[in-house]
Amino acid sequence: MIRRAVLILVCAVLMVPAFGWAQDGKAFLGDWVLTIEGRRGPQERPLNIKDTAGKLSAELGGGRGGPVAITDVTVKGSEAILKWNQEGPQGAIDVVMTLTLKDGALVVKQDMAGGQFSQAGTGKKKG
Numbered sequence: 001m002i003r004r005a006v007l008i009l010v011c012a013v014l015m016v017p018a019f020g021w022a023q024d025g026k027a028f029l030g031d032w033v034l035t036i037e038g039r040r041g042p043q044e045r046p047l048n049i050k051d052t053a054g055k056l057s058a059e060l061g062g063g064r065g066g067p068v069a070i071t072d073v074t075v076k077g078s079e080a081i082l083k084w085n086q087e088g089p090q091g092a093i094d095v096v097m098t099l100t101l102k103d104g105a106l107v108v109k110q111d112m113a114g115g116q117f118s119q120a121g122t123g124k125k126k127g
Contacts, residue, residue: 027101029050031125031127032048032106034122045060081096081099094113
């Protein structure tokens with residue numbers, strides 16, 4: 001009886017990470033329009049966040065080279081953190097975009113090349 005209870009508890013603990021995003025991540029699902037301040041002024045970029053086989057993924061459009069598929073998406077509370085590598089003239093650089101939910105909209109912070117360059121912006125749900 002005790003072994004069975006321990007087994008159930010262990011299974012429940014192991015399943016929490018797999019389903020943990022479901023409650024927090026639901027608010028991020030869907031089509032968004034991000035407005036990010038750049039060197040040439042504000043730029044709009046479409047962002048689609050979806051559930052792919054039980055895991056969040058995203059596609060960011062509007063940049064040079066076409067849409068970027070993002071598979072490294074982590075949700076912690078009211079923040080979603082998207083990570084990917086972006087090809088530039090000097091080679092690949094790492095990009096970390098933090099989306100913070102605030103009053104049904106997003107606050108956007110994008111760090112590139114380990115934080116050497118940063119951009120900020122906002123996001124609103126499409127439709």
